[in-house]
Structure formats: structure tokens, C-alpha cells
Amino acid sequence: MPSAEVHFVRRGQWLRAAVLGANDGIISTASLIVGVAAAGGARDEILTAAFAGLTAGAMSMAAGEYVSVSSQADSEAADLEREKRALREHPRAELRELTQIYVDRGLTPALALEVAGQLMAKDALSAHARDELGFNEETGAKPILAASASAISFAVGAAMPTLAAILAPHDRTVVAVSIAALIFLAALGALGAWLGGAPLVRPTLRVAFWGALAMAVTAGIGALVGRAV
Structure with a gap:
């Protein structure tokens, strides 16, 4: 291995x-x-x-x-x-936004929608913070x-x-x-x-x-x- x-x-x-x-x-x-x-x-x-x-x-x-x-x-x-508020007030728009991000990275629209839906179901804020805003815990400001x-x-x-x-x-x-x-x-x-x-x-x-x-x-x-x- x-x-x-x-x-x-x-x-x-x-x-x-x-x-x-x-x-x-x-x-x-x-x-x-x-x-x-x-x-x-x-x-x-x-x-x-x-x-x-x-x-x-x-x-x-x-x-x-x-x-x-x-x-x-x-x-x-x-x-x-701001992202947390957007997810609370406009969840469908945020789902479409995340889906489009994955489409732009090369996934088919159907697969991108499925991936975005599953990630948002688990932790929507983390998914958007990572893939929309580019934030993650390892490189965040300390x-x-x-x-x-x-x-x-x-x-x-x-x-x-x-x-x-x-x-x-x-x-x-x-x-x-x-x-x-x-x-x-x-x-x-x-x-x-x-x-x-x-x-x-x-x-x-x-x-x-x-x-x-x-x-x-x-x-x-x-x-x-x-x-x-």
C-alpha cells in the first residue's frame, strides 16, 4: 500500500x-x-x-x-x-449554486446535483464554506x-x-x-x-x-x- x-x-x-x-x-x-x-x-x-x-x-x-x-x-x-443566513433563507438557490460549482469542475449536472444534495444534507455550511468560499479548518486564520x-x-x-x-x-x-x-x-x-x-x-x-x-x-x-x- x-x-x-x-x-x-x-x-x-x-x-x-x-x-x-x-x-x-x-x-x-x-x-x-x-x-x-x-x-x-x-x-x-x-x-x-x-x-x-x-x-x-x-x-x-x-x-x-x-x-x-x-x-x-x-x-x-x-x-x-452571511452564508449561514443565505442557507437559512434561500436553501434552493444555495443548492443550485453548489451544484453549478461542481458542474464547473467537471461533473455532469445530474451527478453534481446529487453530490451537492448529499453534502448539504450532512453539513450545508461546511460544504459551502469549503467549495464556495475556499475555507477549511487546516488553513484557516489562527x-x-x-x-x-x-x-x-x-x-x-x-x-x-x-x-x-x-x-x-x-x-x-x-x-x-x-x-x-x-x-x-x-x-x-x-x-x-x-x-x-x-x-x-x-x-x-x-x-x-x-x-x-x-x-x-x-x-x-x-x-x-x-x-x-
């Missing part, structure tokens, strides 16, 4: 938030460290900025992800409420899960360039943090692709490229500001 298929879409709810959080943590904290170091900041100023960025970023990511996903959940709940994954992954991501800044000699902070951040970003891109079942090369290069660009821009601005003040 063939083994059960693994569907990576089931990981989408937490994987997106975790990868985004870790990516933001690495890039923003590394850029902050590089910017302060390029501006001529002392070691204690660099580390203060790094830890402040880690804490503020994790809280910001959690709050932003919770608000965003909660809005999605509210929208889904409103759609379900604000707490998304916020937690985002905050934790941001903190872990931010800790990596922070650790590099702690260990590096002060006069090598920019180079050490930049190299460490690029390595972490490449690893993150590969890990995210692997967890999502996607090819590794393109996501790895994409994450590393944008991280390098962000740090280069921040370092350049930091150097200009350092000379100006």
Missing part, C-alpha cells in the same frame, strides 16, 4: 509567520548593528541597539501578525455568517499561532547577528555581522524551502540577496550619518 501523501500547505499558517519573523529578525537587527557600527558607535552602544531592536521587533511582529490575522479571521467569520510563531522566530533570528556582534572584535563588527547574517539568511531560505517542499536554490539566493542589499544600504546611511554628526 502506498504511503500517505504529505501536503505542505498544512504548514502554511505557522511556516509563513515563522520564516517572515526569522528573516525580519536577522535582517533588521543585523542592519541596525551594521548601521550603528558604521556610524562609529561604541561597543556598548551597538549592543544596546541590538538588544533594543530584538525586543521591540519581536513585540512589533507579534502585535502586527495578531492584528493582521485577526482581521482575516473576522472577515472569514463574517462570510460564514491569530495566536501566527503571532507566537512570528515573535519567537524574530527573537531567534535577531539573536544570531547579536551573538556575532558580541563575539566579534569591535573594529571587525561590520564585516563579522554582515557575513554571519548572510550565512544565517541563506540557511533560513533553504530551511523554509525544505519545510515548504520547494526547491532550495532560488529561495536561498533570494533571501540572501535582499538581506545583503538591506545591510549595504543601512551601512551606507550609517557611515554618512556618522561623518555628518
Whole structure:
């Protein structure tokens, strides 16, 4: 008997938030460290900025992800409420609507009507939520899960360039943090692709490229500001 298929879409709810959080943590904290170091900041100023960025970023990511996903959940709940009312007030029209969906997917009209009738007899709201609205329990909005994954992954991501800044000699902070951040970003891109079942090369290069660009821009601005003040 063939083994059960693994569907990576089931990981989408937490994987997106975790990868985004870790990516933001690495890039923003590394850029902050590089910017302060390029501006001529002392070691204690660099580390203060790094830890402040880690804490503020994790809280910001959690709050932003919770608000965003909660809005999605509210929208889904409103759609379900409208669908529930339509099923109660216009059941025949809803049956025809579901039947047409199955006809459009390739069933004959007679079979589509039979399938729609049986599914609606069992759980009409679930049938319409799944096939008309595209909702299901596995990929539905989960604000707490998304916020937690985002905050934790941001903190872990931010800790990596922070650790590099702690260990590096002060006069090598920019180079050490930049190299460490690029390595972490490449690893993150590969890990995210692997967890999502996607090819590794393109996501790895994409994450590393944008991280390098962000740090280069921040370092350049930091150097200009350092000379100006």
C-alpha cells in the first residue's frame, strides 16, 4: 500500500509567520548593528541597539501578525455568517449554486446535483464554506499561532547577528555581522524551502540577496550619518 501523501500547505499558517519573523529578525537587527557600527558607535552602544531592536521587533511582529490575522479571521467569520443566513433563507438557490460549482469542475449536472444534495444534507455550511468560499479548518486564520510563531522566530533570528556582534572584535563588527547574517539568511531560505517542499536554490539566493542589499544600504546611511554628526 502506498504511503500517505504529505501536503505542505498544512504548514502554511505557522511556516509563513515563522520564516517572515526569522528573516525580519536577522535582517533588521543585523542592519541596525551594521548601521550603528558604521556610524562609529561604541561597543556598548551597538549592543544596546541590538538588544533594543530584538525586543521591540519581536513585540512589533507579534502585535502586527495578531492584528493582521485577526482581521482575516473576522472577515472569514463574517462570510460564514452571511452564508449561514443565505442557507437559512434561500436553501434552493444555495443548492443550485453548489451544484453549478461542481458542474464547473467537471461533473455532469445530474451527478453534481446529487453530490451537492448529499453534502448539504450532512453539513450545508461546511460544504459551502469549503467549495464556495475556499475555507477549511487546516488553513484557516489562527491569530495566536501566527503571532507566537512570528515573535519567537524574530527573537531567534535577531539573536544570531547579536551573538556575532558580541563575539566579534569591535573594529571587525561590520564585516563579522554582515557575513554571519548572510550565512544565517541563506540557511533560513533553504530551511523554509525544505519545510515548504520547494526547491532550495532560488529561495536561498533570494533571501540572501535582499538581506545583503538591506545591510549595504543601512551601512551606507550609517557611515554618512556618522561623518555628518
